[in-house]
Amino acid sequence: xxxxxxxxxxxxxxxxxxxxxxxxxxxxxxxxxxxxxxxxxxxxxxxxxxxxxxxxxxxxxxxxxxxxxxxxxxxxxxxxxxxxxxxxxxxxxxxxxxxxxxxxxxxxxxxxxxxxxxxxxxxxxxxxxxxxxxxxxxxxxxxxxxxxxxxxxxxxxxxxxxxxxxxxxxxxxxxxxxxxxxxxxxxxxxxxxxxxxxxxxxxxxxxxxxxxxx
Amino acid sequence: xxxxxxxxxxxxxxxxxxxxxxxxxxxxxxxxxxxxxxxxxxxxxxxxxxxxxxxxxxxxxxxxxxxxxxxxxxxxxxxxxxxxxxxxxxxxxxxxxxxxxxxxxxxxxxxxxxxxxxxxxxxxxxxxxxxxxxxxxxxxxxxxxxxxxxxxxxxxxxxxxxxxxxxxxxxxxxxxxxxxxxxxxxxxxxxxxxxxxxxxxxxxxxxxxxxxxx
Numbered sequence: 001x002x003x004x005x006x007x008x009x010x011x012x013x014x015x016x017x018x019x020x021x022x023x024x025x026x027x028x029x030x031x032x033x034x035x036x037x038x039x040x041x042x043x044x045x046x047x048x049x050x051x052x053x054x055x056x057x058x059x060x061x062x063x064x065x066x067x068x069x070x071x072x073x074x075x076x077x078x079x080x081x082x083x084x085x086x087x088x089x090x091x092x093x094x095x096x097x098x099x100x101x102x103x104x105x106x107x108x109x110x111x112x113x114x115x116x117x118x119x120x121x122x123x124x125x126x127x128x129x130x131x132x133x134x135x136x137x138x139x140x141x142x143x144x145x146x147x148x149x150x151x152x153x154x155x156x157x158x159x160x161x162x163x164x165x166x167x168x169x170x171x172x173x174x175x176x177x178x179x180x181x182x183x184x185x186x187x188x189x190x191x192x193x194x195x196x197x198x199x200x201x202x203x204x205x206x207x208x209x210x211x212x213x214x
Numbered sequence: 215x216x217x218x219x220x221x222x223x224x225x226x227x228x229x230x231x232x233x234x235x236x237x238x239x240x241x242x243x244x245x246x247x248x249x250x251x252x253x254x255x256x257x258x259x260x261x262x263x264x265x266x267x268x269x270x271x272x273x274x275x276x277x278x279x280x281x282x283x284x285x286x287x288x289x290x291x292x293x294x295x296x297x298x299x300x301x302x303x304x305x306x307x308x309x310x311x312x313x314x315x316x317x318x319x320x321x322x323x324x325x326x327x328x329x330x331x332x333x334x335x336x337x338x339x340x341x342x343x344x345x346x347x348x349x350x351x352x353x354x355x356x357x358x359x360x361x362x363x364x365x366x367x368x369x370x371x372x373x374x375x376x377x378x379x380x381x382x383x384x385x386x387x388x389x390x391x392x393x394x395x396x397x398x399x400x401x402x403x404x405x406x407x408x409x410x411x412x413x414x415x416x417x418x419x420x421x422x423x424x425x426x427x428x
Contacts, residue, residue: 179403189393
């Protein structure tokens with residue numbers, strides 16, 4: 001059975017998955033890098049950047065589960081890039097350079113479809129419009145029987161949670177208060193009733209909260 | 215130096231300190247007892263109820279720090295009871311029976327002052343109107359040089375945090391999504407910059423987050 005999984009999704013203690021004022025220079029707005037300081041030192045993140053070394057403790061153990069068994073990713077248009085509305089810059093191919101770390105089809109959910117973009121290393125960006133169910137169906141077709149990751153941002157994760165399509169949700173609660181931005185948790189009352197929930201704090205100061213579908 | 219402290223303040227993962235629909239029958243509204251399931255089995259809570267026994271692990275260790283060195287409590291009017299607006303039932307003396315667990319002066323912040331109420335065991339309820347600074351001044355006068363606890367609810371804790379009057383904040387994050395109610399964290403951007411923050415998850419499934427003023 002192909003599962004739908006969310007990994008390494010960081011939120012502030014007040015529940016924001018990104019800050020306000022996202023732009024080319026500040027993909028997470030006024031949050032800057034603060035939601036991901038736990039992640040940067042891990043071996044997993046360093047390897048995604050093409051670097052050696054990095055921590056190998058529990059933060060890394062949680063982080064590294066993100067790609068095993070994944071055959072496709074779904075991401076929101078705001079994770080793909082800073083443009084809003086109709087595509088004006090067709091040269092934009094994401095934040096990740098010529099060889100993105102996904103190495104699978106990636107379905108970018110947008111009201112403004114455009115031709116697919118094939119990158120090095122097996123990543124192809126497809127631009128699709130539709131309900132979570134419709135986009136998931138396309139991603140499953142592209143995943144070759146493997147699992148589908150919902151890559152973010154917060155609105156996209158929330159949409160798939162609200163549609164009850166997520167089997168595994170890994171959220172990292174970072175003890176900062178952003179005060180403004182995009183909330184993950186809105187309109188998800190009683191989500192926990194459908195999941196087993198586990199919380200583990202780490203020496204980095206964050207708390208990994210894992211929701212596993214019952 | 216008399217400190218201002220918050221203890222055992224439970225919030226849902228989406229940041230609500232109480233649910234919606236508070237009433238005499240449901241002091242925490244639709245949250246019911248779910249924010250405090252970690253607390254009920256502790257020796258500290260059982261002793262507050264006049265019972266023996268109870269757990270003695272980390273949840274209890276955190277819980278029991280609530281009263282040492284405290285000379286007064288400040289609480290919001292909604293923590294004191296379910297009445298709103300002008301006091302109609304002067305016989306209401308709180309949820310806690312004839313001998314409340316505070317054993318100090320308690321300053322109930324309300325726009326509707328009424329005569330003080332002296333209970334058994336050293337608790338006296340005073341009803342006071344004013345800014346957080348003004349109410350704290352009165353509570354410090356009543357605390358005899360000891361610390362002052364901000365007892366809740368969420369609006370009251372938030373008001374004192376926003377006024378930068380809190381020295382120690384102990385929040386218990388409970389991994390449930392209430393979806394509605396009263397939020398603790400609104401309007402507190404960058405609160406963490408003034409504190410050292412520590413997070414510890416426990417086998418009860420909750421995470422104790424402690425803010426200690428730098």
